Amino acid sequence: MTAPAAITGKHALVTGGGSGVGRAIALVLAGAGIDVTICGRRDAELAKVAGESDRIFGIAADVTDEVSMASLYQTAEAARGPFDIVVANAGMAGSTPAHKTTVADWQRTLDVNLTGAFLTVKPALTGMAARKSGRIVFIASTAGLKGYAYVAPYVAAKHGVVGLMRALAAETAKSGVTVNAVCPGFVETDMLEESIQRIVEKTGRSAGEARASLASTNPQGRFIQPQEVAAAVLWLCGDAAASITGQAISISGGETW
Numbered sequence: 681m682t683a684p685a686a687i688t689g690k691h692a693l694v695t696g697g698g699s700g701v702g703r704a705i706a707l708v709l710a711g712a713g714i715d716v717t718i719c720g721r722r723d724a725e726l727a728k729v730a731g732e733s734d735r736i737f738g739i740a741a742d743v744t745d746e747v748s749m750a751s752l753y754q755t756a757e758a759a760r761g762p763f764d765i766v767v768a769n770a771g772m773a774g775s776t777p778a779h780k781t782t783v784a785d786w787q788r789t790l791d792v793n794l795t796g797a798f799l800t801v802k803p804a805l806t807g808m809a810a811r812k813s814g815r816i817v818f819i820a821s822t823a824g825l826k827g828y829a830y831v832a833p834y835v836a837a838k839h840g841v842v843g844l845m846r847a848l849a850a851e852t853a854k855s856g857v858t859v860n861a862v863c864p865g866f867v868e869t870d871m872l873e874e875s876i877q878r879i880v881e882k883t884g885r886s887a888g889e890a891r892a893s894l895a896s897t898n899p900q901g902r903f904i905q906p907q908e909v910a911a912a913v914l915w916l917c918g919d920a921a922a923s924i925t926g927q928a929i930s931i932s933g934g935e936t937w
């Protein structure tokens with residue numbers, strides 16, 4: 681993909697950059713000439729992705745821990761300057777009928793997907809407003825726009841992420857900062873493979889049947905590729921998207937709108 685000229689020389693944070701969608705976003709941003717700090721809890725995964733580009737730098741951090749995120753900001757911004765772009769991508773999903781969901785599972789899912797997203801962007805807000813520029817992108821989900829059975833905490837958390845995005849877009853609108861969410865349907869990553877495995881274990885269906893059933897939620901009858909999500913993020917980070925703020929952009933083959 682050709683880099684929009686004005687995007688080069690910036691510094692981005694991508695949480696969950698050690699795998700799946702986050703890795704694809706990190707590689708696309710790095711390919712556009714942006715220095716990218718990636719974080720996650722597993723050092724080895726971060727090192728693998730950092731090994732794929734001279735512009736990608738891994739720092740282990742837990743998005744649910746405010747102190748850990750503050751330390752990441754301090755280290756990364758001291759090394760490569762303030763974050764111009766923050767992509768809150770880290771997430772997790774479980775699957776249980778709502779009446780069997782424990783409060784611990786509920787809380788953990790909200791902690792990672794919703795509170796983690798807040799703790800990822802919060803330290804960037806003051807600096808972006810002062811510099812009158814910045815791009816914040818949340819990787820939400822179609823689960824932030826519609827309901828799915830057996831994933832109540834995830835659906836609630838992702839709806840919360842879309843709400844957080846809208847609140848921040850309203851708050852930053854006059855400051856040159858844009859805040860948007862990208863909402864993919866099922867994307868071919870480890871998270872999808874875990875969902876397929878859970879269906880196999882819980883229903884006795886074959887992996888092929890489980891895959892087909894999940895792919896059929898997309899009107900195009902296929903899974904989204906991580907690079908498709910990354911392309912939308914790159915566009916949102918460019919000058920051409922300066923008027924796009926407060927939007928939840930569905931990348932789902934028309935599953936939601």
Ligand SMILES: NC(=O)c1ccc[n+]([C@@H]2O[C@H](COP(=O)([O-])OP(=O)(O)OC[C@H]3O[C@@H](n4cnc5c(N)ncnc54)[C@H](OP(=O)(O)O)[C@@H]3O)[C@@H](O)[C@H]2O)c1
Nearest residue numbers: 696699700701720721722742743770771821866867869871
């Ligand atoms: N795959 C899909 O079908 C799909 C669809 C819609 C939306 N999404 C969203 O896309 C995002 C990326 O998911 P993915 O599909 O790429 O799955 P993935 O490969 O499982 O990636 C999740 C990433 O989040 C990181 N992470 C999880 N908990 C964390 C924590 N507490 N602190 C820091 N990092 C943490 C993980 O790294 P560590 O384990 O090393 O911490 C991992 O790199 C998620 O927000 C997900 O909800 C995915």
